Amino acid sequence: MSTKTITNYHKSVNEMIQQINKATGVEWTYMETGGGCDCLEYVTENNIYIITDGQASVPVNEANEFGLGMYHQDMYSHPEPIAEFYTTTIAECAAKFRELLAQ
Numbered sequence: 295m296s297t298k299t300i301t302n303y304h305k306s307v308n309e310m311i312q313q314i315n316k317a318t319g320v321e322w323t324y325m326e327t328g329g330g331c332d333c334l335e336y337v338t339e340n341n342i343y344i345i346t347d348g349q350a351s352v353p354v355n356e357a358n359e360f361g362l363g364m365y366h367q368d369m370y371s372h373p374e375p376i377a378e379f380y381t382t383t384i385a386e387c388a389a390k391f392r393e394l395l396a397q
Contacts, residue, residue: 306354314334314387317384318392322334322336323335332346332351338367339367341365341394342365342366344365345387346361347361356382359380359381359382362378362379362390363377364377
């Protein structure tokens, strides 16, 4: 992958983070998960919330699917998601996130 392609991808990811932050009202963090995969992550005392495009990458625009997963704080001992949703817009993803956060 060229340097320009990588730079454009990271610019798109940063723009997506700003949109997700605004839509959800919380600060998401970009995480590299290994093997060329990445996600957006939000951590609470009890759970970890992860957003991907359904294929282990950050969704960089609304042409991608938004996979939202809620996991136990100790993902290594409890790797299966507690809840998992797929949405087609940032607004739907944010609404599902707020529902999960309220539980």
